[in-house]
Amino acid sequence: MREPVTAFVGLGANLGDAxxxxxxxxxxxGHLPATQLVQSSRLYRSAPVDAGGPDFINAVAEVxxxxxxxALLAALQQLEQGAGRERPYRHAPRTLDLDLLLYGDARIASPSLTVPHPRLRERAFVLLPLHELASERVSADELAAVVDQRIAPLPPTSSPA
Structure with a gap:
């Protein structure tokens, strides 16, 4: 078995019960094979970027x-399919979008996967929740560069014990 790696996953949805x-x-x-959920950010509401449709609900999770x-990307895509994700066109509204943002310190450039995620540093809906979990991975300059993007944390909700 491989030595575990820390990865960050961006989550978003803007259709149905997002x-x-x-x-x-x-x-x-946290139920993916050989994977443990470490922590997740709070949920954020953000305006679509380069897309139409209703506002998105976004978060970032550390695993x-x-x-x-x-293999992690393939597992994320299976979760998207299980949530009814369709890809009728680029930037279409979606029931669930899961992006592999960071995989340890790896730099990957293949036809099916680019890590770090190519637009990670351009999106407030990724940078703010990532900063919440791992502030050392997001600079003040990067946060300042996305300050004009509409995003707000959602109030916490109580969950059953």
Whole structure:
């Protein structure tokens, strides 16, 4: 078995019960093979970027995984399919979007996977929740560069014990 790697996953949804879907997906990450959910950010509401449709619900989760980056990506895509994700066109509204943002310190450039995520540093809906979990991975300059993007944390909700 591989030595576990810390990875960060971006979560988003803007169709159906987006909050419920993102919350469930966070839990589902901890049930992936050889993967443990370490922590997740609070939920944020953000305006679509380069897309139409309703506001998104976003979060970032930190996992420790023994999966390779391509295997983790495949598992994330299976979770998306399980939530009814369709890809009718680029930037279409979605029931669930899971992006592999960071995989340890790896730099990967393949036809199916780019890590770090190519637009990670351009999106407030990724940088703010990532900063919440791992402030050392997001600079003040990066946060300042996305200050004009509309995003707000959602109030916490109580969950059953």
């Amino acid at each position: 909050q419920g879907t993102v919350r469930q997906a966070i839990l589902d990450l 420790r995984t023994g999966l390779t980056a391509p």
